Amino acid sequence: MNKNKLFPQINGILHGGDYNAEQWLDRPDILAKDIELMKEAGMTSATLGVFSWSAYEPVEGEYHFDWLKDVMDNLYNAGIYTVLATPSGGKPAWMAQKYSEIRRVDSYDVREHQGVRENHCMSSPVYREKVANIIRQLHAHVGNHPGLIMWHVSNELGGECYCRLCVKRFQNYLAEKFDHDINKLNKAWWTTFWSHSYNSFSQIEPPYKNGDFSIMGLNLEWKRFTTWNMNDYMKSEIKLLRELTPDIPITTNFMQLYDGLDYRPMAKELDVISWDSYPRFHNDYESLADVMGQNTFDHAVMRSMKKDKPFMLMESAPGLVNWHPYNKLKRPGIHKLFSYNAIACGSDTVQYFQWRKGRGSFEQYHGAVVDHLGTNDTRIFKEVAALGAELDGLSEITGTLIRSKVALLFDWDNMWAIDDVKALGQESKKYPETCMSVYKELTKRGVDVDVIASDEPLDDYDVVVAPMLYMLRDGAAESLAAFVKRGGQLLSTYFTGYVDKDQLCILGGFPGNGLADVFGIISEEIDTLYPSDRNSVSFTDGSSCELRDYAEILRVGTADVLGTYDSDFYAGNAAVTVNSYGEGKAYYVAARIDYSKLGEIMEQMMVNAGIAIKDLPDGVQYHCRYADDGTAYGFFLNNTNEPQTISEVHGTDIQTKNIFDGKMELAPFGVSIIKENN
Template sequence: MMSKLEKKYVTKAKFMLHGGDYNPDQWLDRPDILADDIKLMKLSHTNTFSVGIFAWSALEPEEGVYQFDWLDDVFDRIHSIGGRVILATPSGARPAWLSQTYPEVLRVNTSRVKQLHGGRHNHCLTSKVYREKTRHINRLLAERYGGHPALLMWHISNEYGGECHCDLCQNAFREWLRMKYDNSLKALNNAWWTPFWSHTFNDWSQIESPSPIGENGLHGLNLDWRRFVTDQTISFYENEIIPLKELTPDIPITTNFMADTPDLIPYQGLDYSKFAKHVDVISWDAYPVWHNDWESTADLAMKVGFINDLYRSLKQQPFLLMECTPSAVNWHNVNKAKRPGMNLLSSMQMIAHGSDSILYFQFRKSRGSSEKLHGAIVDHDNSPKNRVFQEVAKVGETLEQLAEVVGTKRPSEAAILYDWENDWALQDAQGFAKATKRYPQTLQQHYRTFWEQDIPVDVITKEHDFSAYKLLIVPMLYVISEETISRLKKFTANGGTLVMTYISGIVNEHDLTYTGGWHPDLQTIFGIETLETDTLHPKDRNAVSYRNQTYEMKDYATVIELKAATAEGVYQDDFYAHTPAVTSHQYEQGKAYFIGARLEDQFHRDFYLSLIKELSLSPVFPVKHGKGVSVQARQDQHNDYIFIMNFTEQQQLVSFDKRVKDIVTGEMLSGDLILEKYEVRIVLNSH
């Protein structure tokens, strides 16, 4: 069995990957530019390039007419400088001839309007023609480049997302439902509660995907549709990789996941916890809105830490940062440039939280179309002398010193549970307050104290092994199945500490409410009954007294009746004044806490600091520092690799007792250390 600290290499490369999306297909009439690219790759200290992502029209300009010579040349040029290629399959954007010849590949929107050719991510996932065409071009790529020494990894399509509502997809959805409900319309009608508004189905053909011009009020239908979209996308992906697994079984396969800005919440279009089981390596595209005017750099860095810890935890191994920008993007509301030093700092944060790569979009700026102003390593000036290029080169030089970090882990004793299906159903729920549900942001609030205290946390999904943790935090788990309740009960009974909050345990996996009060097993675990949830207006405030302190609360308050629990905190106002707001309960060998209200950050700090002490949770490498400094660690069986990062605009004093080595400079350090604005130091602590 692999040790928790044994290295896990996600590719054959034993070095940090540095590079990004490379689009030579846009410059085939400029051999001088292609020659410059190789020189600039070396000067920028880049070594890995994602090629072919949107190159189908360059590979197959006419149906059955293939042009691979240019890609042969790209492979050979990159190999000549010791570089690696992440080869993409081109399904993310198809050539015009394919749409014209086979119109079934065009997507149909929710209003049942067929889309024209254009944009990207605009194909029907069900179309047999499109599946055949993608599988065929992928086979040709695998046959031609599978044995090339530069090939490092397969990059399947690009940022899968979106959905199609054509007749092919409607029929596929109905077949999916037949399988799910054992061909029983009665079971489906029961699960969707279709007697409401007289929407009972008596023939499978009556069922349509959710639509603004049709049905969108059956929450069970909406939830099943989103599950189907995930499954259909995975099915499309599995179709793509058939020839790759056959011809290149030793080459790892990934596809790039996303996050939704500005809060960097998990991408809502697909359930990545399901998708993760089908990829060899998690990779994702990170575009934080650095230097914005509504939060501190440190607050945003905390959110970056959260999403990294989620994507790392999906497979409990290092991940790859597949895309980021070295400076500005072109699609935020305001496309502000990264300040000097921020590219190195933000890159090292990715490494600290588990990435084995820093890859950018894009290597060279496009000359035209929608992304011509998106940041890149090489700007339109084609010069290695500008600030952005020089900062990229510095990142590359730093990564070259971090080869021993590749494959290392981030073991954690605390976990926060995030669930995509819960997120979907809670957004869809016609209750509470639409603007203040903020489920992912609530998880970030619970994560904050651990990030501030430099204590590693896994952000897990409901399929994970709960027993691996001392502490499990489950905020706002509106959707909870009998199976998950049973596993939470076992976790607590066996000695785990469980934290749950308001708006939890309301519905089952079909989005049907539990009846007869809060679920009996939840009552047993927590020693309480939840009587009702009060939803407050945005300006409404109440307060909770907790351990001789008073904390402001807003948005939501659970009215609680004690059964066997102890009231740790009580409401101060309203009709539930002096009733429990925060409770604790010893359940067999473990302890269960219920937080009934949405409370201010200081409450969470005080609450979790108490649990951290009680459970003996601690940083890997203790460092004394002020607010805005983050200390994160990666570990192997012999070493701790400590990233000390200043996410403030001021100098910061940090101090530590042990004598450690700066990995980049070789300097020995101990005692006090001054970090400049946006500075990062990486030190080695040997066991």
């Protein structure tokens, strides 16, 4: 057994999902049927209690936990373990009515009414006390249950609160951060602009929609504070859980590149990363391979937050969801393909929202294993059950890990800064899309890539790609310079190194903080193109490509020019350069060129760095997980509905036991896990 296996109690890949048993307490027949169907579907886990507070405590101080214990008993007796949520994601109506401070205040300074979910004030002492109490109660009743294998803190934490309690905490947070020196803050935020200087921390308000949204530093710090405050809240739950059950691992379920919180500081507090994945399959604007490519990027973001552990696919939808603009059915085979993609990318679980469709309210049509029809013979149930049978047999890959020599830098605060910057084109900034597009080019070449923060250590990497790294955190430029100097291959793009961590522009030339030397260029101007504008770049090797949206005009210092602009007033100027710096090379792509061309440049970087590239058919993905003993498990996934032939496969399919030493055929939407010959 690999030492990083998450759940020793469970044989193969954990198979589970949200189970809202409290919705069916008046239907014991259905609760009994659920156990039967879960066994049939090969479920090994159920997530309980996500929204059970009103069931636990329907009246203040009046508790009901027997039903929960019964459900956990019945599951456990059927060999199904419980992931137990703390119920703080949904606050009871009586509490919202009695304690108004637990309800958030919105960005117009208006207190919300009770409703929806995940919207308690993170600062409220009353709420924290109420949550601590219900967790103690929960622990008292089922905390030592043998079926309990994990805590699931709250649910999809997110959002902001602008109440007086939060504002006060924000002011204190700022005073701490700026050493109780208001002029330090004034300088960092450049508040002399528009006469916005403060003379006291008490004057600072959040960026209310009918207040101040003109100070970039304030806007950014408010987002950082929201992460800090949400994390502080989450830690208050975690601290108590660790006291009560030191041996039960803790997670919370993240969302896809959720832009309201920087997940990285939160990840540090968790034992395991888990997240909820809901791609828009079969849409009318991109291919299935593109959908899966983005999903792969999302998995990499999550995986890279804890590189030494598998992550968990905490939620996914059997069949369809109910909140996409068009809620199309997942075609046959896609559920399996999607689930294996998660595993290929490092997940050790496949979990669903939800086990059984509820009869009413917001998510009554959200995909589930068991439909309102209630039978085991639906298409969805049969696909889930077939997958469940397979997952049980994958014990040998549990606890294996991805190892990567390539990193893509992605920072939440860089995303926030770019999103907020008053420059460029309002509709064409597309920082996350740019990162994903770059990532897809690497995925096409069968290269597993870590997605990391710009100030994480780069020691393990040979290639680093840093698209649009507009904001330079303290030390980030120095780290990149050192990386290249010791032989690394670095690629950056237009809009790199303009500002410091407070969004103050760096004086003396972009990219700043020494990066101009690393790249051997200075960017003098950035041209923002209208959507229909086009230009192109001609390369010294005779190739060319189109560009759109952005083009910087460079002053070339020590760099070699690889490509030049073809037209406009900067025709002939450098568009793509490479600079030898120490032992390494630093590529600068000054314009938004075609991603396929960018892929070719990165391919050259792999060659420089001696990193192996796969020659894969279009639409086929490859990922590799390694066991403690170094055994490599190669995952081949066919994201097309045509059969595909893979070459250079050497090893054994761990499910079919077929042995390959050259070509391998993949069925439409097919998956193959090859234990590779070493």
